[in-house]
Amino acid sequence: MTATVPPVPVPETAAPGAVTPTTRGDVLVRVRSAARGPWTTSLLAGTLIALALVAEHLADRPDLGAPPMLLAAAVAGLPIARRALSSLRTGSVGIELLVTVAAGGAIVIGERWEAAAVTFLFAVGHALEAMTLGRTRRALGELxxxxxxxxxxxxxxxxxxxxxxxxxxxxxxxxxxxxxxxxxxxxxxxxxxxxxxxxxxxxxxxxxxxxxxxxxxxxxxxxxxxxxxxxxxxxTTLARVIHRVEQAQEEKAPAQRLIERFARWYTPGIIVGAVVAGVVTGDVELALTLLVIGCPGALVISTPVSIVAGIGQAARRGILVKGGEHLETAARITAVAFDKTGTLTRGRPVLTDVIPAPGTTRDDLLHWAATAEAGSEHPLARPVLVAAERAGLTPPALPDAVLPHPGRGIEARTGTHRVLVGSLRMIEDARLTLDPATRETVRALAAAGRTPLVVALDEGVLGVLGVADELRPEARAAVDALRAGGATLVMLTGDDARVARAVAATVGIQDVRAGLLPEDKLDAVRALQAQGHVVAMVGDGVNDAPALAAADVGIAMGAAGSGVAVETADVALLAADLLRVPEAVALARATVRTVRQNVAVSLVTVTVLIAGVLLGGVTMALGMFVHQASVLVVIANGMRLLRTRRATVDVEGAATPSAR
Missing domain, CATH: 2.70.150.10 (Calcium-transporting ATPase, cytoplasmic transduction domain A)
Known part of the structure; x- marks a missing residue:
């Protein structure tokens, strides 16, 4: 087909530099957006604090410094108080309430600098958190x-x-x-x-x-x-991918749900502890300082920032993870079960061997085989015809007559000739004589996991063709990467045992289970789970569906264009590339390790600050500064996942992604 495509007219454009109603509207939108942006409050409060400090210290006029300091506390504190009230209406005691109470109490006892510093630092931290969390979602924006x-x-x-x-x-x-x-x-x-x-x-x-x-x-x-x-x-595939990533980034991982439950009890506990400390010591400032440094902000943000970054980075690499729960599970995988056809292999047969009998040329063998297969719809016909065409042989016309022999081969008649292409049994049933060398060739091809096709013309055997499903070139490397960490590897296939063993030997899998029905694959996955394994099932076909659903992590191969796979698989590899399996495990392990690091940083920071307050030396402003710094450390650590390159995987140990 040749399409004649007429040119498309180019629309007129405005002169360079011309201000149109659209551009004026865009400018107004940008101005309003900037005015309502997260940094506006911080900049205004910071300016007021600077004016107050200049008045108090440089001009030696404390009376002039008091109003801008109070105004700074109000500018930065009012948005925090509004969020605290909003949380209270829903029955939630949040971090904002702790800061609001602490800042209000500081003003009451005359600590205007502490109130302004605490609210300003919290506002800066909130703005930085919003900005950096936005960056972790950049993968979705790029999509x-x-x-x-x-x-x-x-x-x-x-x-x-x-x-x-x-x-x-x-x-x-x-x-x-x-x-x-x-x-x-x-x-x-x-x-x-x-x-x-x-x-x-x-x-x-x-x-x-x-x-x-x-x-x-x-x-x-x-x-x-x-x-x-x-x-x-x-x-479209792109729309489905975007939808899946949006959902995945909103779904909460088990660790995140656990921390949020902890924070619901921890935050009221801090309030009660601060009140008790104030009553026992009679030191109101101590109580207010405990409120500030006890904020679990870094702890609450520690998990979601890492999970969102991990899922976003996976999406960039063509790996769709259904949610944080599945990302955490993928990090614990100890056994991987592979389907064979379409997973370890490409799922399309190719001609691997052309072995002519004595007195027959390679071209003659291919020509007569292609002549017979030209009238066949069998999957093995295509690789024979492709090989003949690549050999420069004239594509054969349809034979005069075709007689299929189901399960054995095909018989074709062209002119006065009869051509047989099929199994050894078919040739024997036709009462043709096979020499020992041909029989040995057939046996050797079958032992190597290939399908032997014997070709006969009239009363003589021309030779043997070998056909096999093409192995994915990256299969061995993917298997080696998973085995390197001690993963248990299994092949589950409905194919013939000899073929399965040959493929498994090539890629390096020892545990081979062949001739399986879909329910047999399901039973095999459950047996691995009963042995204590966290099992990933890698497959691509409908016959893999029960095993994919039963596995702890179902990984669908080549999901691009398949809406069902994108929506239902725990992990969907958009490209049919087996190396994405160890890559997905590596990224999952890196994400979980980052979550643990962040939780540790959060808990250590709060513990050290509380000890510092009780022992003396940590003020309210210093406590808030260190607390906000820990929030930024947690966010920055999570964002490292966005900078990791493709990684190797240690299934039992830690993943080892490299950073730019």
Missing amino acids: LDLAPSTATVLRDGIQVVVLAGEVLTGETVVIKSGDRVPVDGRVLDGGAAVDEASITGESIPVEKSAGAQVFAGTISQGGFLVVRATGVGQD
Whole structure:
């Protein structure tokens, strides 16, 4: 097919520097946004504190310094008090209430500097927290930015630029060099290299031609494509990925839920403890200081900042994690069960061996085999025909007659010739003579895990072809990475035992369970769990569904374009790349380790501060400063996950991601 694509008119644009109603509106929106931004309160309060200090110390006028100091406490403290009241209305005693009470008490006892410093530092910490948490969600923002706003479609033979959401399923979309693909679809015509890193994480552009699938949000890096839209709007792979990441980042991990339950009791406990300390010692400032330094802010933020960053980083790499709970579970994986077909292998057979009999050439063997297979719909016919074409042989026409022998092979007649392609049994049933060398070739191919096809022409055997499912090139490296940490590795397959053992030997898996039905795979996963393992099941097909659901972590391979896999799998690998399995475990372990580090920093900081207050030397302002510093340390530590490169994995020990 050759599409004739007419040019699209270029819309007129405003003169450079012209101020349009739209630009004026944008400026007003930016001004209002800046005025309401998290830094406005901090900057205003900081300015007032600076004026008060200048008046008190440089001008030696404490009377002039008091009003701006009180105003600074009010400017920074009122938003905190509003949030505290809002929490109280819902029955929650939060960090803001502790700061509000402490600041109010400081003003009552005449400690204006303490009140202003505490509220100012808390406001700065809140602004920094909002900014840095926003950065941890940048992966989702980057995904949103991938969605193109417009698309060029062919309507009545004319190129029309429409909003991407207005493209209809089945419409023809034109994609030029440098364009972002606006829909999921199949290429009708043209060719281009498409950067799919945003969807699958694959760094090398993929060549696309007629029949290939393309995904919304990917980028054409040269060439020209005419695409039939199969998924538009919210039905694209990109939209499903964004939806899944949004949900995953909002879902709470078990550690986060535990800390939040702890904080609900801890915060009222701090208030009671501060009151008791004040009553016993008669020192109101001590009680107020305990309120400030007892804030569990770093503890509360320690888990979500790491989980959100971990899920966001995984999404960048084409690994979709369903939520924090599954990320935590993935960090504890001790056994990995692999499906074979479509997982360890590509799921499409290739011709691996062409062994002609004495007196027959390789080309003759391929030619007659392809002649017979040209009339077959069997999956093994395709690799024979592809090999013949690559060998430069003229693609055969359809034979005159075709007689399939189910489970054994095919018989074809062309002119006066009869061609047989099939199993050893089929050739024996045809009463043809096989020499010992041919029999040994058949046996050796079967032992190597390949399917032997004996080819016969009329009354003589021409030779043997070997066909096998192509092993994924990264399979051995992925298996080795998982085994390096002591993971138990198992292959669960419904295929023939000899084929399964041959594939397992190649990739390095010792435990092979072949000839399994879907319910048998389910039983195998449960048996591993009964042995105390945390089990990940890696598969790609419907027959893997029960085992994927029963496993502690179900990992779906090659989920790009599969809405079911994206929505249902605990972990979905958008690219069919087995190396993403150890990579996902590595990132999960790094995330959990970061959570533990953050919790430790939070608890140690609070403990040291409380000891410092009770022993003397830690003031309210100093306590708040150290507390806010610990919050920033926790956030910065969590954000390191966004800077990790691809990692190796130690399944029993810690993951070892490298940082830029």
